[in-house]
Ligand SMILES: Cc1ncc(COP(=O)(O)O)c(C=O)c1O
């Protein structure tokens with residue numbers, strides 16, 4: 001099919017309908033390593049391969065849409081975080097980004113811990129063999145049952161989020177005859193430069209106990225007064241998809257400030273601080289993420305400096321990266337169903353998934369890139385909007401992107417950097433079946449989470 005098959009819609013260099021100008025990439029066939037997982041390349045046929053497997057083979061064997069996870073890349077990124085932070089720190093992978101038994105096993109093998117925020121996540125981590133002491137539990141409204149399960153599993157620490165929870169947890173630990181290690185989640189008053197819905201350390205939000213007004217200090221008093229709780233330290237998480245260290249710097253300073261207050265008031269030096277997750281990844285080639293080694297060095301330096309100034313022994317640091325580990329390691333593979341040109345307006349490329357497998361575009365106005373992966377093309381760039389198949393006009397996967405003008409139904413396209421918060425936030429809207437997660441490594445692919453079936457849906461619908 002030639003370019004003339006799709007004459008309508010804006011072309012490269014055009015001004016978009018919203019007034020935004022976008023230039024096409026220099027080479028539409030290039031798979032930029034900034035956004036694609038590390039083993040992705042093109043083979044002699046021009047098809048993309050990952051872990052040595054042709055995406056056409058994956059589509060034929062497992063169907064589309066599918067999340068394709070590059071195991072070697074996942075392990076390498078997990079290891080890089082572990083190595084960068086070394087033995088004086090703990091890395092807790094944030095399971096909310098994406099959790100499955102296979103992923104937990106990889107994390108276990110690579111020496112990482114897991115952060116969970118529900119009994120569901122806890123259950124998966126335990127089922128995969130992660131020892132309780134290497135699991136941390138989070139959440140602003142953990143149920144009594146969740147707290148009981150976590151204490152019973154011997155989780156390494158529970159991050160308490162409210163006065164009420166301190167009471168509840170103390171009773172539960174006492175009833176189980178254990179002294180439960182806890183951290184207190186505080187809000188440090190930092191506005192991370194990210195989307196409003198994913199910034200979490202400013203004052204007006206549901207998480208944590210505020211430093212301002214003394215709620216955090218009061219929580220420390222209350223935990224220290226409970227014999228069944230062991231206060232290990234302070235936790236802060238300032239938001240998500242952050243590239244700038246300034247927010248972490250302020251957060252670390254304020255957390256260390258609280259440690260100094262605790263020492264002055266109670267005569268105890270708390271041994272641990274957790275700076276949360278939130279490090280950004282490249283969703284498009286314009287994003288510039290930091291490497292774990294730099295992150296570890298910068299965070300370590302900030303904490304050491306602040307502790308020296310406050311004459312405190314530097315505490316053990318822990319961090320909770322989710323997106324930064326799993327995000328870049330997967331792409332979503334879709335089949336093109338229709339290509340529809342609206343004369344003078346826009347070209348819509350509809351794929352066989354959509355907001356049910358990636359809600360981030362609709363929810364956060366997230367940006368993604370996309371490429372034709374079943375073949376290369378020499379056709380001209382065509383400015384498109386990649387949309388799903390749901391009954392919702394906001395069902396957008398990639399808002400504005402360039403694909404070759406000869407794109408046709410049956411072509412496979414893929415959206416990179418979908419490892420985090422896509423499968424884990426997937427829904428069954430319109431009774432869509434959640435796609436499988438395929439782990440690919442060394443020329444072999446297997447579903448680590450299988451595709452849902454209509455029977456799965458009907459199993460829950462008991463009439
Ligand atoms: C407490 C906590 N820790 C860790 C994370 C993981 O964040 P990210 O996946 O952005 O690293 C989150 C989510 O934002 C969180 O709320």
Ligand SMILES: N[C@@H](CCCC[NH3+])C(=O)O
Pocket residue numbers: 096198240241360420421
């Ligand atoms: N789910 C969000 C981030 C929030 C993570 C949990 N605090 C995202 O996709 O970016």
